[in-house]
Amino acid sequence: MSIFAVEGNQFVFNGEPVRLISGAIHYFRIVPEYWRDRLMKLKACGFNTVETYVPWNLHEPNEGQFNFEGIADIVKFIETAGELGLHVIVRPSPYICAEWEFGGMPAWLLADPGMKLRCFHQPFLDKIDAYYDVLMPKLVPLLCTNGGPIIAMQIENEYGSYGNDTQYLEYLKEGKIKRGIDVLLFTSDGPGDFMLQGGMVPDVLETVNFGSRPKEAFAELRIYQPEGPIMCMEYWNGWFDHWFEKHHTRDAADVARVFDEMLSMNASVNFYMFHGGTNFGFWSGANDDGDKYMPTITSYDYDVPVSECGDVTDKFYAVREVVSKYVDLGPLELPEPIAKKAYGQVNMTQQASLFDSLDKLSTPVQRTCPDPMELLGQNYGFILYTTRISGPREETPLRLQYVHDRAQIFVDGEYKGVVERWNKDAEPITFSIPPEGVTLSVLVENMGRTNYGPYLRDVKGITEGIRFGAQFLYHWTIHTLPMEDLSKLEYTTAAAKSDGKPTFYKGTFEVDETADTFLELKGWNKGVAYINGFNLGRYWETVGPQKTLYIPGPLLRKGENELVLFELHGAKEPVVTLRDSAILG
Structure with a gap:
């Protein structure tokens, strides 16, 4: 049994002061075969903690039907982090934002036209309770108080940016406690007056989210929370992309400078993100400011220390150098690089019209x-x-x-x-x-x-x-x-020229050794790609910024592999390319 707690203005773990240097890695954006690789890179960078959201819609895709297998096996992910000696922060809010579909809430909530979201509305609370009755018992054995790696858990996510229903927040807090959650509970909000006023819960640690000007952010926090450790729960060291935009980047030296400034203030920091991963399938979300709807791309590269495909970046080395000023890291030890391969062209030799199918x-x-x-x-x-x-x-x-x-x-x-x-x-x-x-x-x-x-x-x-x-x-x-099962489609030989209507295209290719690869769709327009039945996500070659889709090696198999594209507008020619690097810009 271990205890992680707040004493004065610091965190303590088993009675000893500890500073959290944490990074966000979302298990649901990474194939499970690569969880250990990404976590090892987090630890190699000098971090002692991993943080993850928990998307309700992944775990309860249909009401009353729960999924905790494969990419949804949160228990395995947390256990893997624990095996590597990492602390774990879990954020199982009903709402997570995260540029994830519906902010993590399940779409079936909207089948009730009267449903009220993120407030003390009993039908909404009843749905949360049913979900927590299944989720929380899986997390309880993994709490540090029970010998596991989970040291803290979030109540709701950036709630002050949305509402001021403190009764709702209290309900979520009590719901966790009564289900056996006895680790440190916290909230996180932007460092603004209305955000902190709306999102804080009495006797619960508040943390703040920002990307720059830490002195100002922590000063604002101190107005509302005069005592307790200061922590940036989301240090935005990169950013996400919408379709039609340029790929967002941030200078590594600037990221390191702000990070160093926070550590010099004795703050704890969680990088959002450390490794972004991929919005596979239909899981990417969108923003809507009331004037314009802006859908998010499939890649969640985020321009952070570890890229979408798991490569360490310049930002990784800059961040690690800062950590080394405060922690004795020793020599850098990284896992073996994951192989990438250009498998070349794939002829999409068969097709099936949507309207005929x-x-x-x-x-x-x-x-x-x-x-x-x-x-x-x-x-x-x-x-x-x-x-x-x-x-x-x-x-x-x-x-x-x-x-x-x-x-x-x-x-x-x-x-x-x-x-x-x-x-x-x-x-x-x-x-x-x-x-x-x-x-x-x-x-x-x-x-x-x-x-x-x-x-x-x-x-x-x-x-x-x-x-x-x-x-x-x-x-x-x-x-x-819903495009979940395409196995019943009946294909014919692909025409030399597309008719411009929504059509499924199928091609096969041989693999001797599986490796990561990237699907380039030059000459195609817009649609969805599947590899061996797995939905890789949306492509939109004509608008960008994403010009390739990442295919992790574990999705391939030795021998014949099947690629299916659901193309909405047609292609110049029915050929794609599997290359060994991404195009995101």
């Missing part, structure tokens, strides 16, 4: 209105709405009220254009209708639910209705397309 992917439902995904029991992926419009009608604009997030419009199978949530000033799609009428199809992509700010309630698909001119259109055939 609907019966293999979905069972249609009939609805009066074009209901959003959540009301149909769908969490992620795409959704297709189809109806008839009578004719004749003159040239008229089609209005999607409102689309979340990106819709492709087809009239009698002919592509008419795209409607994007973030492009509100775009010219409307217009068309006329002959006397016999037309079939209208609207394919909507969920680009990730908002993960931060006041617009968290982010239902997907068509949120209100679809109009042709002033007239709402009713009676829809709806295909939910």
Whole structure:
């Protein structure tokens, strides 16, 4: 049994003063085979602690169905950290932000139109309780008070940036305690008055999150918390990227300088991130400031000490040098480098049209209105709405009220254009209708639910209705397309030239030795990639900044491997390249 506690203005571990030098590594953004490698690099940098969020939606993807296997095996991740002698900080808030889909909350919460989020709303609390009843018993044996590596746990995440419901925060605190959580509890907020006022809980340690000006941030904290250790729970030494943006970078010398300044103040520090990893599948989130929706890319490289594929960077060495001023580190010992390989070109020799494959992917439902995904029991992926419009009608604009997030419009199978949530000033799609009428199809992509700010309630698909001119259109055939299982698709030989419609492409390649590789999609447009059935995430080659998708070696197998692309707009030619380095810029 060990005790981690607060005594005066310092942390103590088993009665001895300790300063936490911590780094965020998210188990859910890394294939499990690489957890040890990333944790060893954290320790080699001189850090003594690893911090991780816990995404509720990963562990309870459907209500009452829990997942703690594979990439979701949080127990194994924490045990691995403990085997390496690392302390562990766990942040199992119902909400985590983290640029993660819906801030970690499960999409099925939104199936209840009356659900209130992140407040003392009993239906919301009941869902949290059911989740905690399963999660917390897995964490209790791993607490330091029970001989494990977990030294501290967060109550909620940056709550003061969102609300001021202290009754809700107290409920979460008591919920952890009554389930056997007896380690140090804490909150974390930005260093602003309203943030600290809204996010603090009496008799609970408050920490602050920032990327610069530590003296100012800690001075603000001291106004509200005159005593206790000072800690930056999120030192933003890098940043994340949205589609359409340039890749964010921060100078390593500047990161080291601010870090050194914090250590000179006897502060504890948690790097957010130390190693970012990847938003595999449909797990990337989005930001929405009320004026513009901004979806996050698949890579979570974050420009931090260890890159998306596990390489140590210049920032790693700069940070380690700072640590060495305060801790005797000894010689640098890194694990063996992970091999990377360029497997070359892969010919995507087979194809299957989405519209010809609907019966293999979905069972249609009939609805009066074009209901959003959540009301149909769908969490992620795409959704297709189809109806008839009578004719004749003159040239008229089609209005999607409102689309979340990106819709492709087809009239009698002919592509008419795209409607994007973030492009509100775009010219409307217009068309006329002959006397016999037309079939209208609207394919909507969920680009990730908002993960931060006041617009968290982010239902997907068509949120209100679809109009042709002033007239709402009713009676829809709806295909939910979560894209979780593509095994029933029937392929034919790929055409030499794409027809520009949503199509699945399949190719195979041989591997003698498995290694990390990077999927380059030059000449393609936008879609989703799968390797041996595993969803690598979204690509959007035409907008960037991400031009490759990272494929960890453990996802490959010796012999034949299968690559599937769901391409929304078509490619110049059905060929991709597997290279040995990323393109992110």
